[in-house]
Amino acid sequence: MTSHSILYPRQPVPELSVPTVGGGTWSLAEQSPENFTMIVFYRGYHCPICSRYLGDLNKKLGRFGDLGVEAIAITNDGHERAEKSKSEWELDALPVGYDLSLDKAREWSLFISTSKGKTSSGVEETPMFIEPGLFLVRPDGTLYWSSIQTMPFARPSFAEVLGAVQKVLEMDYPARGEVIDYQAVAAE
Numbered sequence: 001m002t003s004h005s006i007l008y009p010r011q012p013v014p015e016l017s018v019p020t021v022g023g024g025t026w027s028l029a030e031q032s033p034e035n036f037t038m039i040v041f042y043r044g045y046h047c048p049i050c051s052r053y054l055g056d057l058n059k060k061l062g063r064f065g066d067l068g069v070e071a072i073a074i075t076n077d078g079h080e081r082a083e084k085s086k087s088e089w090e091l092d093a094l095p096v097g098y099d100l101s102l103d104k105a106r107e108w109s110l111f112i113s114t115s116k117g118k119t120s121s122g123v124e125e126t127p128m129f130i131e132p133g134l135f136l137v138r139p140d141g142t143l144y145w146s147s148i149q150t151m152p153f154a155r156p157s158f159a160e161v162l163g164a165v166q167k168v169l170e171m172d173y174p175a176r177g178e179v180i181d182y183q184a185v186a187a188e
Contacts, residue, residue, distance in 0.1 A: 018097030034068025
């Protein structure tokens with residue numbers, strides 16, 4: 001059984017580099033947002049919930065940009081399926097990365113599922129695919145916030161994430177959940 005990494009706020013996140021639909025490579029190390037890089041890991045082309053979710057993000061990218069947040073959606077799908085996601089879901093403004101390895105997904109604390117056949121949209125699932133995750137990474141490469149899921153349902157609303165980012169910036173709110181060894185802290 002392979003281990004499942006746990007990422008902690010205020011700690012460096014793993015390296016991340018993926019090819020993108022339309023050409024080129026996206027690398028977290030090369031990002032220079034004013035406030036955050038938002039990485040949205042999605043299940044793949046087979047997921048109708050992902051379609052709606054990423055469509056909503058695509059519509060809100062300008063508002064995120066106004067808050068100094070740059071975004072990308074990443075899947076473990078191959079190029080062809082990622083390209084279909086970008087075009088059929090009309091993700092004209094949202095960069096889409098693909099070919100995320102399952103080992104890299106584990107480094108990012110993501111859950112992995114096996115195929116159960118076709119989804120409600122009639123599209124065949126890939127043999128193994130990642131479950132959703134949303135991460136805000138500071139320009140220094142440390143984790144600020146994450147939401148990791150085992151199911152495609154009830155993801156963080158981008159309207160709420162926008163409101164939260166605005167409040168965080170206004171209040172200079174620190175990353176929370178940073179305690180790695182709570183027993184050592186309690187003993188101090």
